[in-house]
Amino acid sequence: MAIIVDKVQKRKDIALSCKEIFFQNGINDLTISQIAKSAGVGKGTIYEYFKNKEDIIFEIVNILIKERNILIKEKLDALSTTKEKVKLFSRFFYSDEDVELRQLYKEFISITLLNPDSEMLSFQTACSSEYYLWFESIIAEGIARGELKENAKEFTKGLFSVGEGMFIKSSVTHIVDDLEKELHQFYDSMFTMLEIQK
């Protein structure tokens, strides 16, 4: 009988094999030829495992995000206050360790803003939703634990979005110079108002 291949695993193998050039060249300059070469397979083989170029990118990003999510989860568990947890979320936008993934995120946003096709939107929604649900539960938990006032819930989406907003502004203008400082300052001020003083 024929060779049986773990399609799922091979997808990952191919995707991971080009992680480096993906980071180096960015999404737009990544060619199928490069991917095939770095994966050590023929170009045709790529299309046995991926529907198209976009599909490969989705797979890579998916893997990277999942890797990162595990780390985040560990770190979140290690933190005790809601403020620290919220701040941890915003670290992605400025920390040195996320510089590569952040660059991809920019390209992703860029592509989606230009071509908001449904697959792209769905993929981005899937990625973001997981984050947002975590974020929501952190705020809810903060209230439940008597750490935050009841109305903190009303600020959930705003607290979640403000990082994104400042990130974009800092990426496309000089208005936000020191993103890290600005974010900390904002969250500090917010939590001063939202935390129940003991």
Next chain:
Amino acid sequence: MAIIVDKVQKRKDIALSCKEIFFQNGINDLTISQIAKSAGVGKGTIYEYFKNKEDIIFEIVNILIKERNILIKEKLDALSTTKEKVKLFSRFFYSDEDVELRQLYKEFISITLLNPDSEMLSFQTACSSEYYLWFESIIAEGIARGELKENAKEFTKGLFSVGEGMFIKSSVTHIVDDLEKELHQFYDSMFTMLEIQK
């Protein structure tokens, strides 16, 4: 001297002549040939007045923004409360009347995220700064008039950025469904905390 004035005027003429196709086709599908044709000049002539394609786009966007700013200023003056003024700013992200300019804004962000060259950043900074300074003074004035608490100042950049963040999220994911509602809700909650109750 007269010649210089003509140059400035002709820049505007050329830029304005293609405003329509600019809105219709978007930035990426706007070709120099189209611009030349709609302006009634040769392709070479375009390069007598503009350094490159980007330069033309800057000119068009500049004109459009200035047009819009005049309108905004009028509307701001007609409003009495700080909350209303702040909300007016965020209207850009969802109002029907700004749909075309908003589309361009998306494309602009998209381009800048990919190619954050200094000219692009400077231009975007120039555009945003003016807005931000207005925004800053509105908050400051709100405090001065005893409408807002002193610490409202600490939220200026956050209040300014949250619209951007939700806008991006609503553009690239399905997480923010009803942008208008979400924004109003956030600002209402914020101002409940920031306004001095009488």
Next chain:
Amino acid sequence: MAIIVDKVQKRKDIALSCKEIFFQNGINDLTISQIAKSAGVGKGTIYEYFKNKEDIIFEIVNILIKERNILIKEKLDALSTTKEKVKLFSRFFYSDEDVELRQLYKEFISITLLNPDSEMLSFQTACSSEYYLWFESIIAEGIARGELKENAKEFTKGLFSVGEGMFIKSSVTHIVDDLEKELHQFYDSMFTMLEIQK
């Protein structure tokens, strides 16, 4: 021996299994993958029974032609005059019931014109010869029965080819508008000259 019979039968089974997609997609868009899928076998298995893709098409067309020939033969026997019999042959080029086979015929001609390799020519010759021999005997019989003049024999190949010629012209130009009418008119005029008046 039994195995050989199985091979022949399996060829037919595979060929017939994709008759539908063959009609739907045409020759060029029919892929080996589709054939294998619709036949419920692996791609490699196809090559156990067929030399190559062309071979599969030959098999399908062969089956379809044989099916059609039986029908034609029945209809021919039911007709009494030579003119009617000749006209029946040309029905293929315009009748609604042959629309699918006609489409394949076009594709077949198209392929053969581009790649007149010997196998293709032989196959087409085999298909056409049977028809032509019928046609020839019909004319001969018409003469023998005193229905047609002796010299009618000289027009055999012409009468046989004119349908093909008009069909091609109607397929690649707008010159022949109403193929059915033109053919009838031509045959009527011809038979007026060839029939022995009583």
Next chain:
Amino acid sequence: MAIIVDKVQKRKDIALSCKEIFFQNGINDLTISQIAKSAGVGKGTIYEYFKNKEDIIFEIVNILIKERNILIKEKLDALSTTKEKVKLFSRFFYSDEDVELRQLYKEFISITLLNPDSEMLSFQTACSSEYYLWFESIIAEGIARGELKENAKEFTKGLFSVGEGMFIKSSVTHIVDDLEKELHQFYDSMFTMLEIQK
């Protein structure tokens, strides 16, 4: 001012420059790169003068046909009888001097049978119509001059198409072995019946 180029002439120049490779490689294997190279211009320049690859082919074929038509017209004028004139038309299908154009004609038919898009049909119609009108007037003239019987008119389309039909049959099968002989024989038999005996 700018350089003024005779666009019409340059189209012809480019088209003619690749006449040779056109004959050698056939339509399908003719690449834009080859055309550009043989014309001594950049690939982009090709698209200043032609809408697409098909457009180039149309131009080449157009030129070749016009060249040939002039020759045909001269030869027609030199012939005295209608039979000779009609036979001259069919020479295209077998004569040695038309071997290259005939090859193109095959490819053209092949392409059009597969993709009968309107532009292709229109082009082919334009080419064929001119021929057909000539053919029609030759028959009409033959009748007017008392050379042919009145009813010869009814055979015009048939006489025109039979050459095409036999040509296709000889191209895709072995049924018509000696196309030249068969055609002559058919036309001889036809004219025996259509000519007014003196």
Next chain:
DNA sequence: TATGAATGAGCATTCATTCAT
């Protein structure tokens, strides 16, 4: 000052066929 002819790099994708198992 105005023109417009010329340029050329760059890239995803399909699918018949093979052959190791």
Next chain:
DNA sequence: AATGAATGAATGCTCATTCAT
């Protein structure tokens, strides 16, 4: 006998910018 994973060649078209006139 049956399979299905792997392969890789091959190509049209766009458009910002330049520069000779």
